[in-house]
Amino acid sequence: SSQADGGASVRVSEALEARLFETRQHSLDLAEPLSAEDMVVQASDDASPTKWHLAHVTWFFENFALRPHLADYRIFDDNFNYCFNSYYETLGPRHPRPKRGLLTRPTSEKVFAYRKHVDDALRRLLARNDIDRDEVTRLIEIGINHEQQHQELLLTDILALFASNPLRPAYQGQPVGLDTAEPTPLNWTEFPGGIVRIGHSGEGYSWDNELPSHDALVQPFKLANRLVTNAEWLAFMEDGGYATPTLWLADGWSAVNREGWESPLYWERSDGGWSQMSLQGLLPVAHAEPVTHVSYYEADAFARWAGKRLPTEFEWEVAANSTSKQMEKSQGVLRPQRSDASQGAGPKQLFGQVWQWTASAYLPYPGYRPPAGAIGEYNGKFMVGQHVLRGSSCATPSGHSRATYRNFFYPHQRWQFLGLRLAAEVE
Amino acid sequence: SSQADGGASVRVSEALEARLFETRQHSLDLAEPLSAEDMVVQASDDASPTKWHLAHVTWFFENFALRPHLADYRIFDDNFNYCFNSYYETLGPRHPRPKRGLLTRPTSEKVFAYRKHVDDALRRLLARNDIDRDEVTRLIEIGINHEQQHQELLLTDILALFASNPLRPAYQGQPVGLDTAEPTPLNWTEFPGGIVRIGHSGEGYSWDNELPSHDALVQPFKLANRLVTNAEWLAFMEDGGYATPTLWLADGWSAVNREGWESPLYWERSDGGWSQMSLQGLLPVAHAEPVTHVSYYEADAFARWAGKRLPTEFEWEVAANSTSKQMEKSQGVLRPQRSDASQGAGPKQLFGQVWQWTASAYLPYPGYRPPAGAIGEYNGKFMVGQHVLRGSSCATPSGHSRATYRNFFYPHQRWQFLGLRLAAEVE
Amino acid sequence: SSQADGGASVRVSEALEARLFETRQHSLDLAEPLSAEDMVVQASDDASPTKWHLAHVTWFFENFALRPHLADYRIFDDNFNYCFNSYYETLGPRHPRPKRGLLTRPTSEKVFAYRKHVDDALRRLLARNDIDRDEVTRLIEIGINHEQQHQELLLTDILALFASNPLRPAYQGQPVGLDTAEPTPLNWTEFPGGIVRIGHSGEGYSWDNELPSHDALVQPFKLANRLVTNAEWLAFMEDGGYATPTLWLADGWSAVNREGWESPLYWERSDGGWSQMSLQGLLPVAHAEPVTHVSYYEADAFARWAGKRLPTEFEWEVAANSTSKQMEKSQGVLRPQRSDASQGAGPKQLFGQVWQWTASAYLPYPGYRPPAGAIGEYNGKFMVGQHVLRGSSCATPSGHSRATYRNFFYPHQRWQFLGLRLAAEVE
Amino acid sequence: SSQADGGASVRVSEALEARLFETRQHSLDLAEPLSAEDMVVQASDDASPTKWHLAHVTWFFENFALRPHLADYRIFDDNFNYCFNSYYETLGPRHPRPKRGLLTRPTSEKVFAYRKHVDDALRRLLARNDIDRDEVTRLIEIGINHEQQHQELLLTDILALFASNPLRPAYQGQPVGLDTAEPTPLNWTEFPGGIVRIGHSGEGYSWDNELPSHDALVQPFKLANRLVTNAEWLAFMEDGGYATPTLWLADGWSAVNREGWESPLYWERSDGGWSQMSLQGLLPVAHAEPVTHVSYYEADAFARWAGKRLPTEFEWEVAANSTSKQMEKSQGVLRPQRSDASQGAGPKQLFGQVWQWTASAYLPYPGYRPPAGAIGEYNGKFMVGQHVLRGSSCATPSGHSRATYRNFFYPHQRWQFLGLRLAAEVE
């Protein structure tokens, strides 16, 4: 469907090219504070090594963009399809996920060379006039967004690794001082409900799971203006939240007992209080900051304890579409920040702090169809057993947030920047 | 809230009393073909022993109806609250679920005596004029419906037990001959969609999870007139269904490989064909009968293979509400039956054959609130990680089916009578 | 020892026949206090149901004696070889051990009929003159001894079952009163060591693992005159025995932490003291009685704490051979008894109380060869990873004890009547 | 052996000092072919990362020699006792063994600095005249031997890591060509048995588990002149060795089925034959080379198949003491070598090829006492559940082999260089 209507226009846009190489460079920037040792180890079955992330996103471009569209492309290493295919059954057998941390070879140096090899080829591809521009544009966009997702995972996986280390290393310099200011007071915005438009439409990138755009019926609801804070979470804990079975879903209560949960992930007692391991190292829990590293089970129990509930993903999207406020940015500080009372009324902290658990199971939208080919395995096959999170987190790369975005994790998972915002019925 | 408007009318209705003791007797009838040995053993962690079912439903009446409402009621045995409480955290500690099969004591004779003791007390309760009639009526209704649910579980748990036995015993006499007739031809009914009323309203019993009745927006859809058959499932198998990862949700494909699935549960190869263990013993797979004992993962993969999808629970309910057809009855034959072409157009086999997996996760309806007290643990706390099934099965007791009924199981579970019906978009 | 000196003498001895049917009857006597429900359930993977024991020992006679030696013998049920073969690979596939408790069919009544069928056939076999008398005698002897072993297991497996039951049922009537007498004072007998004869020789029955009789070199040693008591074990516990890693073998310390051990099996705290579940129900721990239900790890840790060690199996055998004292008998009381100071000097409580852990791994004697055929799987294939216990227990049938007997269990196992006696070097 | 006869003689011997720093250097030499990435990863729960080995042996010297004996010694890093204590309960809590591979910090550079810091301090310690020379000598000897043990583990753990890598990297350059020569023909040496002296006595280093030297009674036996070869193992495989339950100990047969064993560890089918991953990479199985990476279960099954048995550790020691032959050396080639027929009669390949499984459980010698203090945890607490191996392997450092040496592993373990030599009774 590419149509060369004039001279140089069959080339993909320079804006896309710029974003591509900015994204590619950003991954390297994220790896910069890490040693080769830090980059090879896998913290848990859920996490992957930094080196693996760096190679896998590169393999993704090689496999989806270069192989089909750059005629003279030379595969960097035939073994890499086995090593760095994540879960694409269509693309052949692959190294078992829980053993990604055993891949001391290829070395990190070779992976960096792989990145360069692929970047060079991408440059060549994007300079060509004789390609299927629309398709290549689509694939490059997917590749950029894919790499951005792995940038967030890279950070949360490094946090998991460093939290397992008795030295509790910091990935990033510590904040100057503990922010002791109060959070924005909690208040509620009412929404009238009705038939609303859900899902992505119009311009800009979206994943297939945000499609098709469709109507949904939403009851009137109200939504908290800010995220649940650590102070509120401590009140839940002090009120016996983790010891009161009637607050919990049955599977959640099993998890509490099986795993011995008594606080969010990475919290530990110290000097009569609590600290939490973070990308800035082990720091005292800051009361006004949004709580993070809580599972769906915990978020749901907290909401029940508070006499409220979690919003559905549709409610969240309605609220996000209602505000003209610019996306809040994390500005490079890799921890969720206190909400700022000066920002006025309406829901805040929608983006850039923590992903927000919703009451919605991760399921296909009506009429959803995965894309053809291996790329169709990207999102659709995970549509069971997980819950949707909305918004974005302090670890989400700039430009990767939007109101229709659907993130998803299993209800027991906690190692991402996962928090919550309360909702309630309108009486 | 009971108001005595006339002489004997403060007593609960005789119709309710009759249903109560019919239900109580039916449990004994179901246990009748079983020896004391059959009744004590637990086939798996999911299943419970017959004796435990018989005692637990009795404990339910004792605890929820007799203790609070029959002043002079004498607890039969103080240990039974520990032994026969299933999962009510509010009611104290209980015997671990996977160890229910270790309870050789109390003996089955003592459990029968327990049933009689409670039945006698229930009779005394229902004969009284000085009770809170509405509340007692509510509790007896819940107790009846609770016991009916366990009657179905009793049968599926016995099937699980007998299927683990190398002698492959039959619970029920075998059908006279293999039914070789063809099933009703597959055709589709279109539904226009729109805003529909979902959930229970008006007269009759419902569980709290069918409430509140509320509006939902449904897109146009079409629904198969009958259940998927064994013949269709065999075609899926012969086409490599269990060996084709792209047909499966990722968690489903994991289950296939981890569990070694290559057919529905209880199927085994014999004489070049397939047989399936059933309550009538091990019998050849009957091609026209509805497939049963398939997981959500399998149902979803089959639908994808067929180029269709599973209906949502709302679609299913819309279709069920559209038909004036009487509920089909299983008439005591404890296996799903072939659909009968003579029954005319429109969706058939909605009830009484197999529960039908839907695409809907089991979640609360908008505005759902669990009832107060321990009974509030009945349904609400299971609203995560499971999928809704609609209809009813050949093992569901008579009078326990309705269009708004929501059954739910985990996507990997197969030991119930679980099957499927296809749906599709309207082009 | 076959002597064909005249007419009827080729028949097996009447003494053997009498012992056979006494043994067969004793199994039924042991099952007498149990209901059909008690007999079908399997308490743990290590344990077997009573019904299975009763059938398996019968299958043993059917398979090893009747099939090869009684020409017209009719197999009772072709399925039973699958159901009741324990671990004889030579004899075909078998029902998985951890699922023996699922065998509600064949019913216990059918198993009793099986026993009668086999007993009748055994009577016919033993009445014949035309058999290979020596071989039949050998097989009947093995069958008797095999059934005796299972009689002990039947009791310990029932104890495991009843200990898992919240009602804590008693298999046997309780003792009249708590024996508060003091145990025999602890003293030591010295043995000079030297080259000693180990293993079975001469008359009487032995298992193949007691053969061949051979010379061994034993250093001088001394041995305690009695078993370690509960009072001594309590002193170990109160001294932090279960919390002091340096007392334990590394694998033992892992077991302590993994399993949460803080006392022998079946002990539970009650009223400020300790009780222990027993075949007489839950009773206060009697200080003078031998400690029982301890693992090798615990026995070894206790000995280290006491500044002593466990005897080797050779030392134990030397001591047992040194005493002319009659075997002590348990006289039907199924719990280990206090030692009686009046019995004079020298090692006591060698037999009839608790099996005594030795420091010896269970390995073949020099020149050991298992018997030919399936019977060769009886003992030899278990000669790795286990430790030898010597003596016998309160649950060992009369006539089944001797100085050369080698019992064996894994070092973590505790559900048998397992205790210890201390040994030490001679300074 | 302390002799304060004059001026400088209270210093430890220069020979010891030389050996110490040769040993320390050898560890660095072994790490030389590895990247920082290779050194940080843990291949399995049994294995440890190279970096951890390098740090742990250093911590051993710091903790056992420097802290108690070098007054002004400055601990390098207080966290290291937690990080690098292996299993000494006496020395406080430690990082969990299965998580050693998460220790990306301290970095390998810091670990090398740690080694230098400790080496410098050791040099200062050894230069002093005012120390308890005998005790320091003892501790340095232990430290040297300890580091040598870890040198072997370092190699086998790297092999485990590289064998898990789809690139199958080689640690060491490959041999020039496949050695196709025939092995030495198998023959047998007879030994008369009798009372023999077992265990270490006289000069030179030994571990505490080789003590005390004591008499043992050994029956006449014969021993194979060489190790079992790959060709012989292939014959076992081709004869259905891995599919014949009667050849196996019961626990071994379980392992075969549970683990899916059908060949030694690291064998894989290729081009119609077999290859084995080795420190030289993936190479065709060389028929004349000793079989390696077999478990005790496999060794025992092979011996039974061959109509022979494994020697006891005493028999092996008798044979080793009988030969005046010099220790065979592996000369740096890290794979077991073909035996050389030119070497004459008598047992060969006793040392330097593969450790040889014996029929003996790993148990204390009569009168064994572990040394006082934390060092007492070195060997004694592992004396349960394992089997003794004798000899040494191609990965054992030079100077670390002797006739009385007792190595030990669990019967299922295979990742070390473990093989076997046959024994038999004398008829």
Ligand SMILES: [Fe+3]
């Ligand atoms: Fe990816």
Ligand SMILES: [Fe+3]
């Ligand atoms: Fe229930």
Ligand SMILES: [Fe+3]
């Ligand atoms: Fe047996």
Ligand SMILES: [Fe+3]
């Ligand atoms: Fe060490």
